[in-house]
Amino acid sequence: MLILRESYFIYVRNLKTWLAQPWMIVAAVLSSAFMFLFFGEPLRGITALPGFPADDYQAFLAAMVIVMAVVFSGSDMAMVLLTDMMSGYVDKLLLSPVNRFSILLGTLLIGGTRAMAQVLAIILVASAIGVRFEGGVLGILGVIVATTLLGVAMGCVGLIVAMRTRSVQVTVNSWLLFMPLAFLTSAFMPRDLLTGWFQVAVGLNPIEYIMVAVRAVIIEGWVWDSILPGIWILLATTAVLVGAATYEYRRATN
Amino acid sequence: MTNGPAVLVEGLGKTYPGGVRAVDGISFEVERGEFFGFLGPNGAGKTTTIKILATLLPKTEGRVEVAGLDVTRDPKAVRQAIGVALQEVGLDDLSKGRDFLELQGLLYGLSRAEARERAAELLELVGLSSVADRRVGSYSGGMRRRIDLAGALMHNPGVLFLDEPTTGLDPQSRIAVWEHLEELNARGVTIFLTTQHMDEADRLCRRLAIIDHGHLVAEGSPAALKAGVGGDIVHVAFNSDDSADDRVDAALAAVRDLPGIRQADFAERGLTATVSDGGAAAPAIMTAFQDANLSIANLSITRPSLDDVFLQHTGRQIRDSDADGDAEDRMWSQWMGVNRR
Numbered sequence A: 001m002l003i004l005r006e007s008y009f010i011y012v013r014n015l016k017t018w019l020a021q022p023w024m025i026v027a028a029v030l031s032s033a034f035m036f037l038f039f040g041e042p043l044r045g046i047t048a049l050p051g052f053p054a055d056d057y058q059a060f061l062a063a064m065v066i067v068m069a070v071v072f073s074g075s076d077m078a079m080v081l082l083t084d085m086m087s088g089y090v091d092k093l094l095l096s097p098v099n100r101f102s103i104l105l106g107t108l109l110i111g112g113t114r115a116m117a118q119v120l121a122i123i124l125v126a127s128a129i130g131v132r133f134e135g136g137v138l139g140i141l142g143v144i145v146a147t148t149l150l151g152v153a154m155g156c157v158g159l160i161v162a163m164r165t166r167s168v169q170v171t172v173n174s175w176l177l178f179m180p181l182a183f184l185t186s187a188f189m190p191r192d193l194l195t196g197w198f199q200v201a202v203g204l205n206p207i208e209y210i211m212v213a214v215r216a217v218i219i220e221g222w223v224w225d226s227i228l229p230g231i232w233i234l235l236a237t238t239a240v241l242v243g244a245a246t247y248e249y250r251r252a253t254n
Numbered sequence B: 001m002t003n004g005p006a007v008l009v010e011g012l013g014k015t016y017p018g019g020v021r022a023v024d025g026i027s028f029e030v031e032r033g034e035f036f037g038f039l040g041p042n043g044a045g046k047t048t049t050i051k052i053l054a055t056l057l058p059k060t061e062g063r064v065e066v067a068g069l070d071v072t073r074d075p076k077a078v079r080q081a082i083g084v085a086l087q088e089v090g091l092d093d094l095s096k097g098r099d100f101l102e103l104q105g106l107l108y109g110l111s112r113a114e115a116r117e118r119a120a121e122l123l124e125l126v127g128l129s130s131v132a133d134r135r136v137g138s139y140s141g142g143m144r145r146r147i148d149l150a151g152a153l154m155h156n157p158g159v160l161f162l163d164e165p166t167t168g169l170d171p172q173s174r175i176a177v178w179e180h181l182e183e184l185n186a187r188g189v190t191i192f193l194t195t196q197h198m199d200e201a202d203r204l205c206r207r208l209a210i211i212d213h214g215h216l217v218a219e220g221s222p223a224a225l226k227a228g229v230g231g232d233i234v235h236v237a238f239n240s241d242d243s244a245d246d247r248v249d250a251a252l253a254a255v256r257d258l259p260g261i262r263q264a265d266f267a268e269r270g271l272t273a274t275v276s277d278g279g280a281a282a283p284a285i286m287t288a289f290q291d292a293n294l295s296i297a298n299l300s301i302t303r304p305s306l307d308d309v310f311l312q313h314t315g316r317q318i319r320d321s322d323a324d325g326d327a328e329d330r331m332w333s334q335w336m337g338v339n340r341r
Helices: A002-019 A022-040 A044-048 A057-087 A089-095 A100-128 A136-165 A168-172 A175-183 A196-204 A206-219 A224-253 B046-053 B075-081 B097-107 B112-125 B141-153 B171-186 B198-204 B222-229 B246-257 B278-291 B306-314 B318-324 B327-336
Strands: B007-015 B021-030 B035-039 B061-066 B082-085 B159-163 B190-195 B207-212 B215-220 B232-238 B261-266 B270-275 B296-302
Touching: A002 A022, A002 A057, A002 A100, A002 B097, A022 A057, A022 A100, A044 A057, A057 A089, A057 A100, A057 A136, A057 A168, A057 A175, A057 A206, A089 A100, A100 A136, A100 A224, A136 A168, A136 A175, A136 A206, A136 A224, A206 A224, B007 B046, B021 B046, B021 B061, B021 B207, B021 B215, B035 B046, B035 B171, B035 B198, B046 B061, B046 B159, B046 B190, B075 B082, B082 B141, B097 B112, B097 B141, B112 B141, B141 B159, B141 B171, B171 B190, B171 B198, B190 B198, B198 B306, B207 B222, B207 B306, B215 B222, B215 B306, B222 B306, B232 B278, B246 B261, B246 B270, B246 B278, B261 B306, B270 B278, B270 B306, B278 B296
Parallel strands: B035 B190, B035 B207, B082 B159, B159 B190
Antiparallel strands: B007 B021, B007 B061, B207 B215, B232 B270, B232 B296, B261 B270
C-alpha cells in the first residue's frame, strides 16, 4: 500500500523531530512525576474517607496522571503541526506527489506514539513509588493500547485547533481547551463523593468514562462494568475526532 | 513528460478570498530547456503565480499547464514532474541535511538505495557534503538555499520552479547559486525563476516577463527589452530633502518639454530620463534644474539596464516599489492567518 509506505516515511520524520528535542521528553516525564509528588503526597489522607475505593491514593491518582498527560498531549500536537505549517514544511510535503492522507496519518500516528511513550514512563514512575496494578501485565498493556488511541484522538483536536486558527497565540494556549476535559473528571475524588453541578458536568465528560476504566484496571482489576463504557466511549470519540480532523485537513489543503 | 511547452499560462487570474486581485489575466509560455525569469517587485503577483504553477494554490480562472499537464485536473502528475524551491520555505530545521534529502527522494517514489545515492550526489553538487550530517537549522543562509535546491532536484525533475532563490544571500553565495542554476540549465532542466533583482535576471535568464500589479507589462530577452528602451539613460541626482518639493515638479515639467526626451520620471531622489542622445540632452537638463533652483549632485549617462526597462513600463523603479509592496505577502498571511515571515 502506497499510503502506508508514505505515512511511514512521514511518521519516521516526525519521530526523529520529536527525539531531536530531548527536553520535550524530559519535561513530559517530569510533569507526570510531579503530579504524584505534589497531589499524591498531600492528598494521601483522602483514602480514609468513607466510601473511598482505594487504599493507596497514589494508585487512585495514577489513572488521572496517565489520562491527563495524554489529554494535554493534544495541545503539543497542535504546536507540532503549527510549527511545520509556519516553517512551510507542510507546504513542502504538499508540493510532493504523496497522498494528502499520508501526511495526516503520519502526524496522527506520532501523536499516538508520544502518548504511548509518556504512559509507559508514567507506569514506570508509578511502579517505582509502589503503585500496584491489579489488572496485572495484561492490564498494563490494555491501558497502554487505550491511551495510545486516546493520544490519536486528542492529537486530532490539536490538529483541528492548529488548522482552524493558524495562530501561535491560540495554539500555544490550547491546553486551556483540554483543561476542562482533564479536570471535569473524578481525577481526585470518586464521582459518588462529588456534589452539585460538578458531579453533573463530570457525568457529561467523555474523558471521565475513559479515566474510570483506566482506574478500574489499576485499582480493582478487570471490573468490566467500569471498563466497558470507557472502551465504547473511547472508540466512539476516536472515530468522531479522526473523522473531523480528516474533514478539516481536506478543507485546509484544497 | 508529455508534449507541449514546459509552462503554458492562458488568462490566469487569482482573486484571494476577501477580494484582493493578485494576478489579473496573464498569459505566457516557457519552452522546454529555457531559463525563464519572472521579474517584478514585491507584491506584484510573482509568488502567487509560482504557487499556482506548482499546484500549491488554486487558480481563480484561466488555463495552466505544466510539463504538458493541467495543474487543476492532474496535480499529482504535475508534482512528480516538477521541482520547487519557494522563498526559504519548507526546510526542516531539526533534520540533518542528508536525511532531509533522502526523505524528499522517498516521497517522490525513489527507493531507499536510489535516495541514498542521489542525496550523496546532490550534496556533492551543491557543495554540502561536509555538513551533510549536521542539522539544517545550523546552516547559513546560503547553505539553506543550496540544500533546498538539492531537495527540489532529488527526483530529477524536468522543470524547476524557484521563488527568489538568492534573496537575502551575500554576494558570494548568490554567485554560487547562480552557477549551480546555470549548470542545471545546461543539462537541459527548464528553469522558471522569480526575482526582484535585475542583475540576476540579466545574467541568468534567456527570456523574461515583467509583472507589476498582477499584469504582465513586458516580455522578451533581456537584450531585446533593453534595446526596446532606446537611446541613453540620463540620471540626475539632486540635493533636496523632499522629493515632493514644488521645485522638483517644476524641473520635471521642464525636462519633459525638452526636445529628444522620450520619458522622464522621478525615482530615488533623482530624475531618470530616456533620451535619444545623452550627450546632447545633458546640458539642457542641467539648465532646467538650475532654472528650478535645484542643485545637481551628480549626473550620469548610461546605456539602458533592466532597471530602465522596468521604469519605462511601470513609471517606477523596482526598488521604489518595495516600499508600497508586500501587499501580496500581507494578503497571503491574512488568508493563512499567520505571519509567514
